[in-house]
Every structure is written in C-alpha cells, then in structure tokens.
Amino acid sequence: MTAGAESFKVAKGSSFLFEDRRPDEIFTREDISEEQQMFARVAEEFMQKEVLPRAEQIYSKDWPVTRELLLKASELDLLRIDIPEQYGGLGLDKVSSAYVGEQIAVMPSFGASLGAHTTIGTLPIVYFGTPEQRAKYLPKLATGEWIAAYCLTEPGSGSDALAAKAKATLSPDGRHYILKGQKMWITNGGFADVFIVFAKVDGDKFTSFIVERGPGVVSGNEEKKLGLDGSSTTALMLEDARVPVENVLGEVGKGHVVAFNILNLGRLKLGSRNIGGAKFTLNNAISYAKERHQFGRAIANFGLIKRKLAEMAIRCYVGDALVWRTLGMIDCALENVDAHDPMQALKAIEQYAVECSIIKVWTSEALSYVVDETVQVYGGYGYSKDYPAERAYRDARITRIYEGTNEINRIIIPTRLLKGPAKDNLPDMEELINDIMDRTEIDSSDESLLYARRVLANVKETARLALAAVWQNYGEKSSEEQEALALVADIVSEAFAVESTLLRTEKLLANRGERDNKIPIDMTRVYTSDAADRVALNARNLTAALQKPKNLGAAFERLAVQRPINTIVTRRRIADAITEAGRYLW
C-alpha cells in the first residue's frame, strides 16, 4: 500500500447522508501524493508516445498492435498495479490505479481494452481466486502474456444478469464442468486468452469460472458499434467447453457475489476514467473556441460559448471531488483490514456501493454533457470525423450503459440505503417537518462559501426527508416505485456531489488561501445553486406522487433556495480563467 490514506478519517459507507465531515477528513485530488502520481505519469507518457501515434491501427482493429501495446504497458508496470506483490504485482492503492485510469482515458478504445483486462478481467481472480488459481493466472496477467475478459452478459440477459442461460454440467468422471451457452458484448472478446465466465451449474446454481481459450471456446465476429472502434467486442460461444473443476472461481452457486462485487469495483474505476475523458475533451473545446473566429471575434468571447466552457469545467471539478473522495475513503478502509485477506478487502469496498453507483451515474452523465457541448462548440466541424469531438461523442455513450445501466444504478442508490444505513437513521418525519417550517430562507447574498454550506445542509435534509417519505408511503414495496426511487437517487447524489465539492474547495482554501482559489469558489457556488434547483424540482415531483405526510411539500419548499446567485457573471469568470490559461486547471 502506498502512503496517503492513513491520515484521513475512515468514513462508513453512505455516512455522508447522516453525518457531517470537515475538509481535513476527506481525500481530494490535491492530496494525491508524488508516489501515487508516479505510475500515472508513466501512463501519460506511454499514451502520448506509444498509443496515440498508432491510433489508426488500433481503430482499424489491428489486434496484434493492441496486444503489443498491452505488453509494452506491462513492461511499464501498468498492468500489475492492482495485483498483490506475491503474484507478480505491485499491490498499490486504489488512488494510484484510478489515477492511471484517468490518463488512459485519453483514448477510450485502448482504455477499454486495458481497463477490461486489469479490472473486470483480473480482479475476480485477485479477490476470489484460490492461492493456486492466483499463482497460475495472476503473474501471466501482470505481464500481459495473457489478456483477460469478463463474460456476464448474454443475448437474453443483460441487466437481469442472474437470468443467464449458460449451463455448466459436471462430467461423469467429476473432473470437469462442461459449459454450454453464449455470452454477449465481451470486451477483449476477439483476442483474450482467459475469460471469467458465469454459468449455472445444473441450470440453477449461478457460478463463476476461469475459462481458458481452447476447444469449445469460440469468439463471434466483431460487433459493429456506435463508438469504441478500437476495442474488441464480440460474443463468446461456449460449445461444450471443458473447464477443470479447480477453475470454479469462488463457490458453486455464489457467482452473484463475484459478479456484483466486481461490477462495484468497475463503477469506482470508471469514475476517474470518465472525468479524465471529460477533461481531455474540454481542453480540445477550449483550444478550438480560442482559434475559431466568427463575427470578427474568437467564439470563446461569446457569452453562450463561455457558459458551455464554464459548465464543462464545473462538471470536471465536481466529478473529481466525488471520485477522489470515494477512492480515498476506500483506501482508508482498506488500510484497516488484513491486506492478505481478499474477502476482508472486498467487504470493506462493498460498504461503499452507494457511493460507487453515484459515481457511475454522475460521472457518465457529466462526460455525456461535456462531449455533447464540445460537438456544439465545434459547430459543423463537431460533426466531422476529421475533428476529435465526433469520436469523443461516440465513445462516451457506452459509459451510461455498461457496468450496470444508469437506470439500474439509480435504483441501487435508494434501495441499498433503505435496506441498510438509512433504515436505522430515518428521521421522525413529523418532528423534522415542524422544525423545518420554523426556519428562515437561505441568504444567498454573501459571496463566500457560507451560501454553499447553508444550501448543503438543506439538500442533505431534503434527501433524508425524501428517503423517509418514500419508505413511509411504500415500505417494502418501494422497489416497485422506480420513478420515485430515481427522484430520490438524484437528490441523494446531489447531496454527495455538493458536499464533496464544498469540502474540496474548503480544503483548498485552508491550504492555499482565498486569493488563489477564486475560481474553485465560483465553481462550488454555481454548482450548488443549480443543484439546489434540481433538488427542489425533484422534491416537488416526489411530493405530487406521495400521499403522506401532510406538509411534506411545504417542508421541501422551505428547504429550497429562494434567491438564486448570479450564475451568469460567475460562469463568465470561470470561462475567462480557463480560456486565458488555454486549459482546464484543477
């Protein structure tokens, strides 16, 4: 483990909703140590010098080139970061590995190949492998000699992964499982050597297997996709593939534990890649807006272009606040468990499932916003394949679909809260509503962060009230009320986003002073103001759908911000700062 996490407070999963934090208790991007940055620098140089120059070959699906580059990545230690030292890895913390992920995002196609290998392909063996399985597979995955893929989805089962039809039957001599079925949309499917495959033993016990390429393991054709032209995506046919019984990963009938824990880690890692991609795209948009002249001026001077650039920067800043705070919390929790016991580590990570789902949804939608507005900044050239905006737009779209669609993750957020921490912490509704009705409205007149602090308190209260109200109305049947749950999910996510952003900025101020941090303060205030409006609207829609309690709507209105801040002037300042610098700065 690398140093860094031990100085921060261990925060329990989902506790952000029920407890308040001080800035010094959370991890921020600014806390990433020199040591933690080391491999990211290597990754950045590797992408610039080795990968980007071969983009055309990668996009033309020249898989030997992708394999060769993965081998080069391993020579630079980029494939071994999450693998324990005794199996040829570096066993580094999640912050270090996510920081590498951020650099790889400069080319999402290659990022998908490398990310699928190191995360969903390799981590199942890291966390669930027996010592023999780990010793056999991890050293070869660390060197890139073998490339891994993760095979959960099937033609008939995507979100409903446990409805898989692939079957595993024990051979008469009891030495092999015979796997039959089809997997779908497998990243690295065209060239991987090792597959983590989910199939049902005797048709009902959902189980995970390590499957090597060989007889009966057949890749389908490359899918013709909207984006990620340079990543391999194929079906995988299992035609009576013989898999030794010792290749069962985890326990028979416990494949769901492997599948869902790995998806959770995938969501976490996706966060830094999404925001990394958003920052690369924003930088292109800034450069273009400075170069492109219309009506005798650079388009960066127009208010409506400033608005876009500023909003893109805000999403990058907030996204980083969410992502690095969560990574820091997880590293901190991992510092407190036995590093040699993978199950303890998984349990420590699993408690942050709500945060991981928030990160997945929030950062993928931030990236979508950024790539979309970048196309708009480029105008007609944004629609041209000769300019980078078009590819970025196509490549980003998948991030709202895989690692659990955003719909599924939106359901997970309140459902997990209501099953776990929220259930024990739900407020007494009547008491809370009476207390809220006695309060005065928020004063937004001051320019400081005090405004954001006050809004945050109200947003968190709105989130707790919304959760409690859904529970009071629907109880155990809440899971059937998806529209209401999604409204709650978005309110909860805004609470986490506003708090993480505010704490990041307060920490910056404490360390570097106000003079140097005017723009982070601006970004925090604008995000908070807009988030408060979104939260108020969601709360209003929720109230309209709920029967009780009396005065719920009035309490939500009391918690809503009454007087908006001047976001026009504030966004202009943000845009001017990044335009002058020629790039996103934080």
Ligand SMILES: Cc1cc2nc3c(=O)[nH]c(=O)nc-3n(C[C@H](O)[C@H](O)[C@H](O)COP(=O)(O)OP(=O)(O)OC[C@H]3O[C@@H](n4cnc5c(N)ncnc54)[C@H](O)[C@@H]3O)c2cc1C
């Ligand atoms: C480029 C690419 C790479 C991929 N890589 C991999 C990989 O490496 N390994 C792998 O196993 N899979 C992979 N996938 C598959 C991906 O994870 C699935 O596509 C995803 O989980 C959604 O499943 P589906 O496509 O069957 O959609 P469906 O599950 O059919 O969903 C269709 C729509 O219905 C919604 N929906 C479904 N169920 C619910 C519900 N209960 N409530 C509300 N809405 C619902 C979904 O949100 C979605 O909008 C990849 C897919 C792509 C496109």
